[in-house]
Amino acid sequence: xxxxxxxxxxxxxxxxxxxxxxxxxxxxxxxxxxxxxxxxxxxxxxxxxxxxxxxxxxxxxxxxxxxxxxxxxxxxxxxxxxxxxxxxxxxxxxxxxxxxxxxxxxxxxxxxxxxxxxxxxxxxxxxxxxxxxxxxxxxxxxxxxxxxxxxxxxxxxxxxxxxxxxxxxxxxxxxxxxxxxxxxxxxxxxxxxxxxxxxxxxxxxxxxxxxx
Numbered sequence: 001x002x003x004x005x006x007x008x009x010x011x012x013x014x015x016x017x018x019x020x021x022x023x024x025x026x027x028x029x030x031x032x033x034x035x036x037x038x039x040x041x042x043x044x045x046x047x048x049x050x051x052x053x054x055x056x057x058x059x060x061x062x063x064x065x066x067x068x069x070x071x072x073x074x075x076x077x078x079x080x081x082x083x084x085x086x087x088x089x090x091x092x093x094x095x096x097x098x099x100x101x102x103x104x105x106x107x108x109x110x111x112x113x114x115x116x117x118x119x120x121x122x123x124x125x126x127x128x129x130x131x132x133x134x135x136x137x138x139x140x141x142x143x144x145x146x147x148x149x150x151x152x153x154x155x156x157x158x159x160x161x162x163x164x165x166x167x168x169x170x171x172x173x174x175x176x177x178x179x180x181x182x183x184x185x186x187x188x189x190x191x192x193x194x195x196x197x198x199x200x201x202x203x204x205x206x207x208x209x210x211x212x
Contacts, residue, residue, distance in 0.1 A: 004149060011137050011153035015055065017191045018084060018133055019125045019157060020091065021164035022175070023184040027124060028168050031115045043116045044165035050121030052158035055134045058126075059150055062135035073139055074205035080132025081198030087129045088195055091188025125161065129191075136198065 028047075032040045066076055134154070141150045164171065175183065204210050 004145070007146065008149050008153050011150050012156055013190065014133055014137070014194050015130060015154060015157045016160060017187045017194065018087065018130045019051065019161065020184060020187045021125070021161045022171065023091070023180065023187065024120070024124060024161075025164060025168045025171050026180060028120065028165055029172055031120065040168075041166060043120070044162055044168075046116035047120040047125070047165060048158045048162035050117045051126045051161055052155055054122055054126040055130060055154045055157070056151060058131045058134035059138035059141070059154065060147070062131065063139050066135070073136070074202045076132070077136055077198050077202030078206065079202075080129065080136065081195045081200075081202060083132060083195075084129045084191055084198060085195030087127075088188045088191035091184050091191060093188075132198075133194070 028044075032043055035043065063073065066073065137150055138147075141147045172180070
């Protein structure tokens, strides 16, 4: 099978930008305070595995779920694009979007013993925006090679998440607050472009007259 590098990079960069594993480093460190190195590694493994599972399920079963509820992909694309754009705006301000986690959820997370799946994997990484992107990319993957490429891009993102969480302490020390904020803003800029494109394409499908 020939791997289309352009398709792979398109999916990989889009999903990686919205998950922003570098930006999650300080939250990961805060939520795993008091854990031994072995326990922190275990948390990282479970989080990365959960992110991969959630996004794979969204990519390949999400459209069927939308159809079950009578939702069309164009309207979902517009809604998802708005979510992505709102998250991007928060990232450009180097803030943690409330679409990912509300203050009450953050307080609850600090009291939980196991934070690997909730809130780290969902909603902090594989949240509404990432799930929306996965469903849209799943819709665009028509042939089997395209589906395999999408699956590989999701698994590659999960691998980057795993590496980032494993190296959370040295990454945090090396980048510092300023470096983490810069990385978050760069990801936010990429994400803003993706969100605008999602909204535009959805509106063109909903209102064909706009294309003219």
